[in-house]
Amino acid sequence: MSRNLHRLTLLSALLVAWPAFAEPAAPDYVDPGQFLQAAQQRVLPPDIPWNGKSEAFVVAKDDPWATPFEASGLTHTPPYNETLAYLERLAAARPDLIRLTPLAEKTGEGRDFMMAVVSTVADKSAAGLQASGKPTVYVQAGIHPGEANGKDAGLMLLRDMLIRGSEKNLLEKVNLLFVPTVNIDGDMRYGKYGRINQNGPEQTGWRVNSRNLNLNRDFTKLDSPEIRNVARVLDQYQPDFFIDTHSTDGVDYRYDVTYCNNGKGWSPAASEWMDKVMTPYVYQQLRNYGHEPNVCISMNDNEDISKGYYPYYTDLARFSNQYADVRGIPAILVELHALKPYRQQVLGNYVLYKAILENVAANSASLRAAIASDRSERPRDVTLTWKEPEGKPQVVDFKGLKFDKVASPITGDKIVRWSNQPKDYRLPITPLTVPDLVVTRPKAYVVPAQWHEVIERLKVHGIRLSTLDKPTTMEVTMYRMDDIKLGTPFEPDRESADKIPGYEGRLLISGKPVAQQRKVTYPAGSVVVDPNQALGTLAMVLLEPDSPDSFLHWGFFNANLTSAEAPEAYVMEPMARRMLAESPALKQAFAAKLKAEPKFAKDRNARLNWFYEQTPFADSNRFLYPVGIVR
Secondary structure, three states: OOHHHHHHHHHHHHHHHOOOOOOOOEOOEOOHHHOOHHHHOOOOOOOOOOOOHHHHHOOOOOOOOOOHHHHOOOOOOOOHHHHHHHHHHHHHHOOOOEEEEEOOOOOOOOOOOEEEEEOOOOOOOHHHHHHOOOOEEEEEOOOOOOOOHHHHHHHHHHHHHHHHOOOHHHHOOOEEEEEOOOOHHHHOOOEOOOOOOOOOOOOEOOOOOOOOOOHHHOOOOOOOHHHHHHHHHHHHHOOOEEEEEEEEOOOOOOOOEEEEOOOOOOOHHHHHHHHHHHHHHHHHHHHHOOOOEEEOOEEOOOOOHHHOEEOOOOOOOOOHHHHHHHOOOOEEEEEEEOOOOHHHHHHHHHHHHHHHHHHHHHOHHHHHHHHHHHHHOOOOEEEOOEEOOOOOOEEEEEEEEEEEEEEOOOOOOEEEEEEEEEEEEEEEEOOOOEEOOEEEOOOEEEEOOOOHHHHHHHHHHOOOEEEOOOOEEEEEEEEEEEEEEEOOOOOOOOHHHOOOOOEOOEOOEEEEEEEEEEEEEEOOOOEEEOOOOOOHHHHHHHHOOOOOOOOOOOOOOHHHHOOOOOOOHHHHHHHHHHHHHHOHHHHHHHHHHHHHOHHHHOOHHHHHHHHHOOOOOOOOOOOEEEEEEEO
16 A cells, blocks of 8 residues: 555544544543543633732631632632532521522422522511612522633622621621522533633533523523523512623633623613712722723624624613613623633622622612612603614723734634733724614503413513403404514524524524504403503513514414415416406506516416415415504
8 A cells, every 4th residue: 555545544534533523421521532632721812910909808728618619729610519518508507697599490400499598687588678678689690600700709708798707797788689500400511621712710511501592592582490580580579789790702801800781771770870870889999909890892803803892782681681671670791701810700700799789788779769760661662672873983992902813724814812911902882872673662462362381471571461351352453474584693603503593492583574453352361461561661572573582583473474274276376367357456466566576476386375365265364473462
């Protein structure tokens, strides 16, 4: 065998043997022996040297109340069973101050979903916390388990409130609801190989839950038991503030703690309170302890930062902080920077929690005034989506880093290589601030009884419903969907990896809703939703046919977007001839359509179906969105 032939044979064997997806040796276990050594090491930008005063909050590794993170030397985040064990130790030591509460639904894999209720009041029910008169802050972590800093910072802060006493004064003034891990099943898929572009901890859980759902896309559709639990908590406890913690990657920069509210979205008074009252104090505290804050940063182009970035303002209610905002709860989504050392992430989040709790406690009267102002508003015209303003965007200072672009034999173009050397930039910032989809608040929505899945989810959200106890005929506006297409997700950075149409386990749809007035008899068990209620705007987000977060868009009514009957050509063609002979107007309309739409003219079945849809044999409910709206 020649040397070249030998090489080709060896290469062919390697290509056949090399797995496209390496098989784990056991469930959820990665066998490193299947991979190259080079493939097992993250290749991250160099660290920016850091030390800050927040390191004073860390206790010694051998302290009896060291959290799992501290006991490891600041490199380990505990999986859920270890997290829960630490919380149970706290609850056993201070049952007067903390109660662990299992929520209504278990996870997909059957685990209890636990929330810590932390308060000086004896009655730790929702009613008890509300009767205390103190503001209640809800904090959740681990909705993406690889982004674990919020969990570890929360365990440290609870320890300092309950055991060491250094932060006990906070409990005199606030109540705290703490969910250390929203995505429990994902957290238990635990190992070294999670998010590839993250600087610690050593091992983490996995981004999605056991049904492969990204839980921070589920707040409107409520497909997961985890987020149904969160929705119930928000409805029952009515917290005064909401915090959801994450870590973000994308590009490198000097900021390590970023967060966003919902801009001038559905609760503008709350956003203004945060901007004017809370954020100046929180930013100052972060800087005092050695951290650098900013609004959250999502670059418009990770390969070209000169195009600027947008904060997560006025996005969609499927996301956590926007969902809280549409419920009238002041809310932020926190993004620690995943490229910073893990200890820096956790300590930054600790200072953030501490500062927010201090500020909420000190300004509870003005916070509640803002909440009351937002919840009392029932504007006639409701904005459901926003867009960028026209013209040149605002330009802001940006604390970035120097970088080069290096020619790559892998990609065939140039790739960014970040340094750890500071460089200041002036970049455009592009929030969505201009109302786009604006809908007049209707008098009512009517959901037919047979769409029970939608009705149950409206109930979980806490939206008030009136149930019809007998068949009832109503005059409503209905919408027939025209130009129906598969919808696209709001995931421009990950969409290309999808192998089938759809998003988050659902076939999204888009189309043009065409209004028609109809008299409909609704069966007993149908529900009427009054949008002039506390959660009326949320009801509009879920039920307006044009809303990108409506049950219609998420595919809950896709069965109605098919036609159950169709004509055979041998029947429809002679009937169409007779219809044309009877109606000169129809003949003229057909000729015009043939001339105006070449695609239609070439489509035999489309031509026959056009006539079929003008017969009484066609289904009057075809392509119909079944929710009636009283305008």
